[in-house]
Amino acid sequence: MKRLSEERTKILFEKLAKYIGQNVKLLIDRPDGLYCFREQKDRVYYVSEKILKLANTIQPEFLISVGTCFGKFTKSNKFRLHVTALSYLAPYAQGKIWLKAPAEQQFLYGNHVAKSGLGRISENAEKYQGVVVYSMSDLPLGFGVAARSTAECKHADPMSSVCFHQADIGEYIRSEEDLL
Amino acid sequence: MDVVSKVLMNSALEAQNYKSITVNKHIDLEYDLGTLLAVDTNDFDEKLLRSNTNDYLLDLARDNVQLLLNRIWELPTERVDEAIVVKLPPPKTVLPRCKPVPKPRPLTKWQQFAKEKGIEKKKKDKLSWDEQLKKWVPLYGFKRAQAQKDKDWLIEVPGNADPMEDQFAKKAQAKGEKVAKNELQRLRNIAKAKNVKVPRFGLTNPDVSSAKDLQAAVTVAKASTASLGKFQDKLPQEKEARGVAAITPGASRKRKLPPVSGTQERSENLNIVESVLNKKPKIDIEKAVARQINQEQVERSEEKKNERPKAGRGGKKRSNPKPKSGKGQRKGKTGKTNGRKRR
Helix, strand or coil: CEECCHHHHHHHHHHHHHHHHHHHHHHHCCCCCCEEEEEECCEEEEEEHHHHHHHCCCCHHHCCCCCEEEEEECCCCCEEECHHHHHHHHHHCCEEEEECHHHHHHHHCCCCEEHHHEEEECCCCCCCCEEEEEECCCCEEEEEEECCCHHHHHCCCCCCEEEEEEEECCHHHHCCCCCC | CHHHHHHHHHHHHHHHHCCCCCCCCCCCCEEEHHHCEEECCCCCCHHHHHHCHHHHHHHHHHHHHHHHHHHHHHCCEEEECCEEEECCCCCCCCCCCCCCCCCCCCCCHHHHHHHHHCCCCCCCCCEEEECCCCEEEECCCCCHHHHHHHHCCCCCCCCCCCCCCCHHHHHHHHHHHHHHHHHHHHHHHHHHHCCCCCCCCCCCCCCCCCHHHHHHHHHHHHHCCCCCCCCCCCCCCCCCCCCCHHHCCCCCCCCCCCCCCHHHHHHHHHHHHHHHHCCCCCCCHHHHHHHHHHHHHHHHHHHHHHHCCCCCCCCCCCCCCCCCCCCCCCCCCCCCCCCCCCC
């Protein structure tokens, strides 16, 4: 477990800011104790200081996961969020999309969201902004990138994509092995 | 008759001086005539060996050599210049070699690549018929250069090329570069085979380097000061090249950040967040347009909401009453106005 370098920290926060904007600060500056980002095998984990101290007693090669895995750095040094980060993105999300019931399954199988499946969209969602996808009963299903801004959505063709799929909770089953 | 018997007598007497050419053995010997080898597997006569070792062994050796020579005489013989010659069969015994087996020559980079990809060398004919010259032209070597020269007595200027450019010089230069490249590759292969370190390829010539190579060069160069680049300023957008730790002075492959206290790390992180969030927003035209459209739509819908009359019958007047026939003015053509429109 090592600290993220300054460059990588910056890349991570830039990515998070696309989804939760100013709320990134809330992830770092928490009233309930110190939380930090740690890196192992290019994966980034969000851990409380207490658990980190305990984890440091384990040899790195035997440590599979600690805290919450936020995602990983690719070989080209870009950051990719994993579904596991959803529980931290969802409460702070700025752009949101709600799916109609029939479109839920489509999304959970890893498909993009078509206009026809769009139930509701938060106001002022910009194009290519990170959005969290909810079911109509406000259950977070995953996240993606808005393919169109809110205004454009209104006039979009029903079959055209509104949101590009990035991660969904179906991955817990579909790609169980790759998640960690 | 007397003479004959005399000769026979003499030869018999002479033969008595020699030992017999027939030797009896309990077990036949094993022969490998190719290496002139005979292996006797019979037991020694212990008594004789103890009492008279040398003579016994000499006798034994003679007998065995006799047997071997008997076998050799059985082979077909030839006469070459007064000498009788035997052709030995190929040897059966495998002899160990005196020197270690030479190592296979290390493959060149191309050979290795070809092996991986399964590319096989196609045999080309040494000579090929040249339609233009009407003669057989070798693939390389003697008379090839002259043939090429004969062929290129005229070069067409390509359509997009500068007409004043010397195409012959250009061709010669291209050829020279090819030769130089080949030489470089040959030397590189030798260096690889002998495990010699050569400077990294790619940092050498800035004209053909990629951006990545140049970035690596900058990173290495910056670290190459007496203080390992500690006091070198960073440019605003500069990124450090990755994967150059092996050739960067003072860089260890796995460098850990020094441990700091949790609170300090938090404040550092907060600073980074600030810098990320406070980036000057660029004027995003698309975004601005989208926002404008959105605003207009909102306004319009508001207007509609306000304008829409409440449902219910009553004396409310329509703002735009339904048009009725025969009323109002006609625009357009004057003249024939009456009569229904015929289609």
